[in-house]
Amino acid sequence: MGRLLLLRLAGAVPVLLLVSVVSFGLMRLIPGDPSAAIAGLSATPRMVAQIREQLGLDQPLLTQALHWYGGLLQGDLGRSILLGQSVFWSTMQRLPVTMALSAYALAITLVVGIGAGVLAALRQNTWVDQAAMMVAMLGISVPNFFLGLLFIIWFAVGLGWLPTGGYIAFTDSPWGWFQTSTMPAVSLALLNIGLLARITRSTMLEVLRQDYVRTARAKGLPRHLVVGKHALANAMIPITTVVGIIVSLLVSGSVVTETLFSIPGIGQLLTSAVLGRDYPMVQGGLLLVTALLVLVNLGVDMLYAVLDPRIRYER
């Protein structure tokens, strides 16, 4: 296991390198550079030239690339052009916010998604099954931006239960965090609930037809043990795979949710950086987020072995 872990971590290096090359190249390919964002519409050609010189954007592309990779080798991700802060620090300030929101959304997704999927499988072709799958389909189909706005109108303006936006860190006030994170987390979770519920349902239907489940029923095991211990446990491998994908979707989906609810997370940070052509921020931020997602996928792979004793990562 340890060897595999090291191998997988080593395998992440080319992935990160590729991401850094692609992000560096793509940002330079997009027309417009940070000077336009800083100087604005009234910028004269002289002002733009001065800013480009200050930022080193008048240097050849190769020089800029060497500067960026030179810093990277020394663990320096550079300094955000627009924020004036180190890229690492800016990202680390935002990452906990997105992680907390994603964790909350994931918890909702797991409980509701797996619950609805199992229930639908157990009550196949009944109204329960159809209702659960209809809600799942709605979650997949309705854009979370629209859903978020509806939530604001219903729960903030209409009922006054929750704030319209903003963010309070869990460490500052757990209740405040719960209040400010609930609507964003639910709107973020709904898409993934649909996905997970459908996967869980189909996997459970398959498992429930297996001989060992029939045997478990035949020997008189209580229903909850048949479903929980024999069926669901064996359905967990494909579900875990999907959960790994969902974690990535939660991080990428946070862009819209964070913007709508004014949450200072990584999605909002990177969106602003792309729009402002903040090259170091986009390059460094993407690298850190990629590293995080690589670790998540690695964690999912390790989880397989825990969930299924037949899987052993050995030569």
Added chain:
Amino acid sequence: MRAALVIAAIGVMTAGGAQAEAFKCPKVGGSFTFGQEANVNSLDQMTSNTISTRNIAMNMFEALTTRDENNNPILDLADRMAEAPDHLSYTFTLRPGVKFHNGKPLTSADVVASWDRYSKVGLDRQIFDAVAGWEAPDAMTFVVKMKTAQPTFIEKLSSFSIPVVIVPAEAKDDPPQQLRSIGTGPWQLAQSVPGSFVTLKRYDGYTPNTHFEQRTGFGGYKQACFDQVTFRIVTEGGARVAGLETGELNAVEDVPTKSVDRLKGNANVKLLPLNNWWIQIGVGNATQPPTDDVRVRQAIQAVLDMDEIMDAATDGNYKLNYGFAYPNQPDYVTTGKDTYNQKNADKAKKLLAEAGYKGQPVVLLTNKDYSSMYNAALVVQEQLKAIGINAELKVVDWPTSVQMSQKSDSGWNIFFSGWGTQPALGALATMAFLAPPGAQYRPKDDKDDPDVLAAWRDMSNLPTKDERKAAFGRMQQVILERAYVFPFGSLTKVQASRANVAGFVPFRIPRMSNVYFTN
């Protein structure tokens, strides 16, 4: 002479002293939250040209001069200003008792350091082009020496676009975008979380300008009535309105037009329309075919129906306005009026025929970041198609469109934009767009238009205000008759506050001084 008039105006204000009782907060305390539509990256007012930065920073920083409620130059950190008879130097005497947010008293050494920094990194440092140097003969005196007399120097210096704000001398070498947030204003920085919020708290050591009784523009007698003000970044219009309705936000900027009618029926909300927020405009490319032919540009100008364009661009929240100043401004002139809103398809077709137009594409460069620009381009496209012009839309994001517009050869013919801050500052700032080295100055094949240049020089250098206004009239006429740009009309922006907020008067930048809760 213009400078002399300015000085005279300032002299009246400074020498006269307070005539009535100065403003006193009827109620002190409370926490005010403002819903801001755009993210703010840096609070470095010297190196940022964005409204979002100005929204916050103009409450923290002050400069020697600023603008009053009617956009006239006034003194702010300067107590007095004297212009030499030869117009080659200006002597500013600092207001006594002013302290920075770190408690340090303001001296002329801080002014020198601030001007030094601005001359190195300030975005609008071309305002120093005519300046030979500056010095501080004593702790409270600051002298600016000019290379040549420039009648419009004080007007330019008092601009709030990218003002020369005064910071402590130790900030002199702060890199661009990293200026430490220590000013002299009534509000000081408490916390900034980029992308989320910025909180300012009342600066109890603030020394108001006793030459005034009330806040005026960005200057005057300012008082911080709230304990703290939070600018919360709420980019989505619907979410801003929802926050205002629930009372989480005490005031917001840019209420979507669709929400205005609903809010009119809400007794807890006050709508505060800000007319003439910006001039919706199309900039012609005089170098790129086919708009390099003045007759093609004039044909485009002839067919445009401005009501249709502005209605689509603003959801009905607009005023028709030709030219580059608004009717309520002293610079307003009527030259070139005949070129506006002609809706004359026959004339347009005739001009196209004379130009030998053969269906070459006319590329309309626009963006979706600003829906008003995108919608205006859609309508213009249809109007041009109606007279046989092969109009094509090129939709990119805003930074890209700005960058493309700065190059005449980047494949566009009309760039859709909006001019806000400059028209508010006056004709001189606006026309700087269209004169060298202005951002939108795109003479055909890079050869200057001598008529534009002559009018611009007169606007900048003639000694009297009336002479400069006449020059503005000539420049406007040339620009419009040669169809270098197409002003469509002026857009109204709606701000709003809760009913229990007093003193929040709509202005280009939300001013948090002299604003208070009534209950």
